[in-house]
Amino acid sequence: MSQSAPPAASIFRRHFRHFLLLTAVTVLGLVGCKPSDGSGAGSGTGAIKVGEFASLTGNEAAFGRSSHQGTVLAVEEINAAGGVLGRQLELITEDNQSKQDESATAVKKLISRDKVVAVLGEVASGRSLEAAPICQQYKIPQISPSSTNPKVTQMGDYIFRVCFIDPFQGTVMAKFAQSTLKAKKVAVLTDVGAPYSVGLATFFKERFVGDGGEIVAEQKFTNTDKDFKAQLTAIKSVAPDAVFVPAYYSQVTLIVLQARELGITVPFFGGDGWEAPELLQGSGSGEALEGCYFSTHFSPDQDSPRAKEFVKSYEAKYGAKPDAMAALGYDSALLLADAIRRAGVAEPTQIRDMLAQTKDFDGVSGMMTLDADRNARKSAVIIGIRDGKFVYKETVNP
Amino acid sequence: MKHPGARRWLLVAMAVAVGLGWAQDRLDPYFVDILTRIAINITLAVSLNLINGHAGQFSLGHAGFMGIGAYTAAAMTLFAAPHVLPGGAGGWLLGMWFLVALMAAGGMAALSGLVVGAPSLRLKGDYLAIVTLGFGQIIAVIFRNIEPLGGALGLQGIPARTNLAWAYGAAALTVYVVTALVNSTYGRGFLATHDDEVAAESMGMNTTRYKIVAFVVGSFFAGVAGGLAGHFTLSINPRGFDFNRSIEIVVMVIVGGMGRTMGVILAAALLTLLPEALRMLSGLSPSLRWVGETRPLLYSILLISLMLLRPQGLFAWKRKGTVS
Numbered sequence: 001m002s003q004s005a006p007p008a009a010s011i012f013r014r015h016f017r018h019f020l021l022l023t024a025v026t027v028l029g030l031v032g033c034k035p036s037d038g039s040g041a042g043s044g045t046g047a048i049k050v051g052e053f054a055s056l057t058g059n060e061a062a063f064g065r066s067s068h069q070g071t072v073l074a075v076e077e078i079n080a081a082g083g084v085l086g087r088q089l090e091l092i093t094e095d096n097q098s099k100q101d102e103s104a105t106a107v108k109k110l111i112s113r114d115k116v117v118a119v120l121g122e123v124a125s126g127r128s129l130e131a132a133p134i135c136q137q138y139k140i141p142q143i144s145p146s147s148t149n150p151k152v153t154q155m156g157d158y159i160f161r162v163c164f165i166d167p168f169q170g171t172v173m174a175k176f177a178q179s180t181l182k183a184k185k186v187a188v189l190t191d192v193g194a195p196y197s198v199g200l201a202t203f204f205k206e207r208f209v210g211d212g213g214e215i216v217a218e219q220k221f222t223n224t225d226k227d228f229k230a231q232l233t234a235i236k237s238v239a240p241d242a243v244f245v246p247a248y249y250s251q252v253t254l255i256v257l258q259a260r261e262l263g264i265t266v267p268f269f270g271g272d273g274w275e276a277p278e279l280l281q282g283s284g285s286g287e288a289l290e291g292c293y294f295s296t297h298f299s300p301d302q303d304s305p306r307a308k309e310f311v312k313s314y315e316a317k318y319g320a321k322p323d324a325m326a327a328l329g330y331d332s333a334l335l336l337a338d339a340i341r342r343a344g345v346a347e348p349t350q351i352r353d354m355l356a357q358t359k360d361f362d363g364v365s366g367m368m369t370l371d372a373d374r375n376a377r378k379s380a381v382i383i384g385i386r387d388g389k390f391v392y393k394e395t396v397n398p
Numbered sequence: 399m400k401h402p403g404a405r406r407w408l409l410v411a412m413a414v415a416v417g418l419g420w421a422q423d424r425l426d427p428y429f430v431d432i433l434t435r436i437a438i439n440i441t442l443a444v445s446l447n448l449i450n451g452h453a454g455q456f457s458l459g460h461a462g463f464m465g466i467g468a469y470t471a472a473a474m475t476l477f478a479a480p481h482v483l484p485g486g487a488g489g490w491l492l493g494m495w496f497l498v499a500l501m502a503a504g505g506m507a508a509l510s511g512l513v514v515g516a517p518s519l520r521l522k523g524d525y526l527a528i529v530t531l532g533f534g535q536i537i538a539v540i541f542r543n544i545e546p547l548g549g550a551l552g553l554q555g556i557p558a559r560t561n562l563a564w565a566y567g568a569a570a571l572t573v574y575v576v577t578a579l580v581n582s583t584y585g586r587g588f589l590a591t592h593d594d595e596v597a598a599e600s601m602g603m604n605t606t607r608y609k610i611v612a613f614v615v616g617s618f619f620a621g622v623a624g625g626l627a628g629h630f631t632l633s634i635n636p637r638g639f640d641f642n643r644s645i646e647i648v649v650m651v652i653v654g655g656m657g658r659t660m661g662v663i664l665a666a667a668l669l670t671l672l673p674e675a676l677r678m679l680s681g682l683s684p685s686l687r688w689v690g691e692t693r694p695l696l697y698s699i700l701l702i703s704l705m706l707l708r709p710q711g712l713f714a715w716k717r718k719g720t721v722s
Binding site (some may be wrong): 056057058092094095097099100101102104105106108109111112113114125126129130133134137138149151155192193194195197198199222223 | 539550
């Protein structure tokens with residue numbers, strides 16, 4: 001065969017039009033909208049730009065959307081009340097499709113293009129961990145509304161959160177299993193695909209065994225599984241008093257339905273990953289989950305004037321009761337506004353310093369104080385499922 | 399067959415890569431982020447193209463090899479480096495170590511490619527797809543269950559070593575090696591295997607060996623790309639190397655045109671840019687907000703229309719010198 005021209009060169013020549021096309025797309029896509037000319041950030045007089053990255057589509061969209069709606073509501077209320085330091089807040093939201101790898105890009109865009117003074121996000125610990133090194137590198141404070149894995153805020157001194165962390169949640173559920181459920185033998189079913197689930201299971205086990213309980217079975221699954229019969233059969237054979245499932249709502253429903261089919265009648269209980277209206281939407285899931293419990297950050301039935309006010313305005317805007325993610329999304333924006341106000345200037349470094357000094361901040365999800373590790377110390381709420389509805393059970397203080 | 403032109407292109411590309419690396423600090427970080435991801439995706443897509451396009455096999459496990467590379471390279475810089483490098487080692491030494499880490503990443507991926515490929519490439523057609531699909535899943539499950547590697551949470555705090563020079567250098571090298579290999583006398587064996595396996599075998603060719611070579615070389619570069627990706631996102635996690643990631647790479651190869659290196663390069667760039675371009679579009683004005691909200695849907699619709707309009711691949715052209 002004869003090939004007179006070198007392939008790469010000839011390919012390039014013959015496909016010059018495609019190169020042009022590609023270049024045009026690149027230029028359009030990247031330079032198309034020029035970044036604001038520096039006046040957006042800091043000491044200007046225009047709106048204070050706040051970035052948010054969230055799982056608005058994909059696997060954890062139910063959480064991402066709730067949290068986002070809470071944040072939007074908070075920003076609207078702050079702006080309606082005259083803004084912060086006489087300036088409005090402008091919320092810029094980026095979606096990461098609940099995918100690994102997209103959060104870092106989205107956050108870089110928020111920081112370098114939009115020049116935000118702070119970043120709010122994310123629900124899932126795995127994706128907060130991806131954005132954290134970026135925020136730390138550019139010295140932009142990040143407030144995660146509801147990533148409960150301890151590692152998140154260990155990424156640097158610019159990373160904060162407004163929720164409690166998994167060790168606390170694990171402790172609360174271990175205490176609850178012993179005192180309220182009167183369980184001595186507990187089986188644990190963990191989603192090994194989710195850092196959240198693995199962490200919570202570990203902390204629960206430590207405390208539960210430490211308090212004299214017994215873990216009779218430890219079964220695993222991953223976030224793509226739909227059939228849990230093998231694990232549940234193994235759990236049934238050891239006859240536990242209760243089953244701890246620290247997983248996300250989408251699987252919890254399937255797990256409990258399949259467990260009831262297999263004749264496991266003991267209560268299931270879990271963490272804040274359970275809380276989404278979707279948990280009870282499938283046919284028969286309300287009955288299956290009757291008498292199950294989970295710990296979370298907030299309940300709309302909670303008895304505090306601050307919470308009641310929030311529930312009212314949230315219902316007026318979205319026509320639904322807020323869940324914990326919405327409350328935490330709301331609190332993250334509120335705390336940021338509070339820190340900007342205390343700093344007296346919308347500069348990332350000063351905002352960080354003020355965030356670190358947060359003490360007895362009155363959020364809708366409870367009083368919170370940020371400790372030296374930038375985690376919120378606050379109370380947890382336990383919710384039970386009765387007649388196909390979430391019912392407030394009790395509040396557990398740290 | 400000598401390709402002075404191809405080698406010249408390699409040199410030009412390398413020079414451009416070094417230039418980009420030098421200019422990196424002056425560029426918008428978001429822009430740099432996208433450029434880096436394009437380079438990593440080019441490396442992945444071109445290396446998969448050697449297996450799926452040129453050699454005519456169908457691998458669905460490319461992200462698995464990428465994951466092996468990512469974890470190997472991360473382990474080299476996180477765990478091995480403190481023992482090997484003297485304290486306070488300078489930038490030059492760190493760079494050399496990164497090169498070693500990337501080579502190890504490629505080596506480990508190639509080795510697993512050999513282990514997976516040697517028995518399974520005797521299979522034909524769809525069976526290989528299933529085997530590689532299974533392999534990809536197994537890799538994700540293994541990483542998820544190895545506690546020293548962070549389990550489901552993955553590894554954090556990986557130092558930022560990947561810059562545009564590394565990323566584009568690797569991409570240029572991949573393109574060069576794949577092109578040179580396919581255009582060499584030896585490489586005609588890949589095309590023969592692809593075009594008609596029975597005829598090639600009756601000519602006395604060992605088609606299994608050709609397939610294995612393509613598979614191992616492809617896996618090597620997937621491993622390198624994984625190493626680059628890990629030192630770029632600074633945290634890795636088994637979820638980033640799952641089946642969906644493999645599919646993304648397969649889509650790049652198909653959109654670019656199976657076996658068309660230049661097409662695959664352009665497709666990798668285009669498909670990396672597309673979601674970001676849609677993101678930018680939705681940020682332009684509030685009336686375009688819906689673009690951002692329906693981004694995954696728009697992306698899929700664009701993909702379907704591309705395939706309907708250009709089933710042979712968006713940037714496909716007639717392959718020179720082959721009879722088919």
